[in-house]
Amino acid sequence: MAARNDSSQVRDLMQFEPGSDPSRASSSSSSSSPQPSCPADVSGGRVEAVEAQQAEDGSSSSCPLNRLKHLPQCENRAGRLTFSRTSSVLVDVGVFNHGGGAVPREGRDMWNANFVKMPSSPSSVMFAKSLLSMQSSQTSRWDTISKKLSALAKKTTASAEDVEDAIMKYNPKYKGQWSFDALISFVKVIPKAENDFGKLFPKIAALALQLPAAVRMGVPLLKKGSSASITLSQVQISCLLANAFFCTFPHRNAAGPHAEYTGYPSINFTRLFGQWSSRKKEKLRAVMQYFRVMTKEQSRPNGLVTFERRCFKDTEMPNWIHCEEKMNKLHVASGGAIETEGTGLLQVDFASSCIGGGVLGSGLVQEEILFLLSPELIVSRLFTEKLGDTECLIITGSQQFSQYSGFGDSFEWAGPHDDHLQRDEWMRLQRRILAIDAMNFKHRSDQYTMSNVTRELNKAYCGFKGRDPDEPDIATGKWGCGVFNGDPQLKAVIQLMAAAKARRGLAFFTFQDEDLKRGLERTYHQLVSDGATVGRVFRLLRNYCAVQRASGGPHIDLFHFLSRSRL
Incomplete structure (x- = not known):
């Protein structure tokens, strides 16, 4: 195909009338173009195209989903479980490697800026002032927590008000500030067939009390600028989350720029318990399902889960304009979802820079839904500092406990989910989730x-x-x-380029957006047919941004811009 001068792209696209849809101008010519093809082999930058096939849902796709590489097909073996200065393991490695299961590793409490300050730490204290002597005295906060939760755990049945009473006894400074109306209303509105909360609350209290026995060493923080990982057992995670449910974590309730954990997400469940809404109802149904499973000692899973923070230096980032990699495999589907059809792939969490986003508040979009289906992900909020621009979090081994339908206000908990994925050598389920945060654009432009x-x-x-x-x-x-106001076409091309540079295939789910699906397939087909490199596409994006800014407001369709580019 004949090459075209970049400046001619600017002149041509500036001719569109304001408010017009450039994509319509090419509809007649593109309708007769061949269907996108699947790169069967990527070798030395060369892509061999094969004939397009039909996806299982009946929609045309650039590459069948089963042609992409899934975790069970990967030959890399985890090897023996090990720990190091940057790889913390909270179970006994020797016992585990000899088939003894996930036994807690012995260690010591760490009360400093590099570790989670635990509710069971001897350094966690409460201060009380005597009305008679007017002098302050300090007591062990865990003693107070243990007393209240032990009394709750012994109850045959407990109310939401009992949960509130226990929580406020060791968080007295927040009396009058914290609301429990969502939790109280939740218990009242759930039908009797599902409403086992009176018996479940004592079991969650008993689980929280197991924390000192389950986690016997300091839990390090995954801090900004440092690559490190933490591996815990599912039982250890459940004990930590039971404590989050009962709001026991010290120093984690204060907000503001000068708070000790200002760079970390919230972990105590206080925001989830207040401000009743239908969203909170469905969130609590998912949380309760998780605790139903994890409080059954005879059947609860006890595999491992790894949380890995990866940090890259600016010097490790590609010089995009000089990248010679060509497009890799792409599967596009308007139906299906990342957490279902994407199982076995590296599943992208559309994350907030503070992991989990609004999962413990009112947020209920992709990231929050993912964390509700797999509440073990919530524990990452305990130790993961806000992500920087060249950082991500990868979670391996989390379990899905619930099913759902809908999105946002239409989200509904749809019952339990039995996770039958295989486990790797570290007894981690073969599920890998990647948390990357996109930029939040106040103004789309x-x-x-x-x-x-x-x-x-x-x-x-x-x-x-x-x-x-x-x-x-x-x-x-x-x-x-x-x-976050991202342009779906631009974000699709960006991810296609990043995957090509990383030499990995991509399954792209458009969430019922048929126009995006068709446009991405056409654009991908042209990039493959023209042998476009990542560097060439980067230069075209540079031109596109110049055109978009020069247009004075009317949106220029990126896919159409690229379709007019002859590479």
């Missing part, structure tokens, strides 16, 4: 600058780039395209 495009490319690349040569391909979608 702000994203059309190359500094912001490069930031998003770097963020996606730091998540997509594998540690090993044999890694699963990626399941993603409209990353940052909801409340």
Whole structure:
């Protein structure tokens, strides 16, 4: 195909009338173009195309989903469980490697800025002032917690008001500030067939009391600027989350720029318990299902889960304009979802920079839903500092406990989920989740600058780039395209480029957006047919951003812009 001068792209696209849809102008010519093809082999930058096939849902797709590499197909073996200075393991490695299961590792309490301050720590104290002597005295906070939760655990049945009373006894400074109306209303409105909460509350209290026996060493913080990982057992996670449910974690309730944990998400469940809404009702149903499973000692799972923070230096980021990699495999589907059809792939969490986003508040979009289906993900909020621009969090082994339908206000808990995934050598379920945070654009036009495009490319690349040569391909979608105002076409091209640079295939779910699906397939087909490199696409994005800014407001369709580019 004949090459076209970049400046001619600017002149041509500036001719569109304000408010017109450039994509319609090419509809007649593109309708007769061949269907997208699947790169069967990527070798030395060369892509061999094969004939398009039908996806299982009947929609045309660039590459069948089963052609992408899933975790069970990856040959990299975890090897023996080990720990190091940057890889913390909270179970006894020797016992585990000899088949003894996930026994807590012995250690010591750590009460400093590099570790989670635990509710059971001897250094966690409460202060009380005597009315007679007017002098302050300090007592062990865990003693107070243990007394209240032990009394609750002994009850045959407990009310939401009993939960509130226990929590406020060791959080007295928040009396009158914390509301429990969501929890109280929740118990009242759930039908009797599902309403076992009176018996469940005491079991959660008993689980929380197991914390000192379950976690016997300091839990390190995954701090900004440092690559490190933490591996815990599912039982240890459940004890930590039971304490989050009963709001026992010290120093984690204060907000503001000078608070000790200002760079960390909240972990205590106080916000979830207040301000009743239908969203809170459905969230609490998912949380309760998790605790139903984890309070059954005879049947609760006890595999491992790893939380790994990966940090890249700016010097490790690609010089995008000089990248010679060509497009890798792409599967596009308007039906299906990342957490279902994407199982076995590296599943992208459209994360907030503070992990979990509004899962403990009112938020209920992709990230919050993911954390509700797999509440073990919530524990990452305990120790993961806010993500930087070239950082990501990868979680391996989390279990799904619930099913759902809907999104946002239409979200509904749809019952229990039995997770039958295989486990790896570390007894981790073969599920890997990648948390990467997109930029939040107050004004949609702000994203059309190359500094912001490069930031998003770097963020996606730091998540997509594998540690090993044999890694699963990626399941993603409209990353940052909801409340963050991202342009779905631009974000799709950015992720396609980052995956190509990382030499990984991509499954892209458009969430019922048929126009995006068709447009991405056409654009991908052209990039593959023309042998476009990542560097060439980067230069075209630079031109596109210039056109978009020069247009004075009317949106220029990116896919159409690329379709007019002859490479």
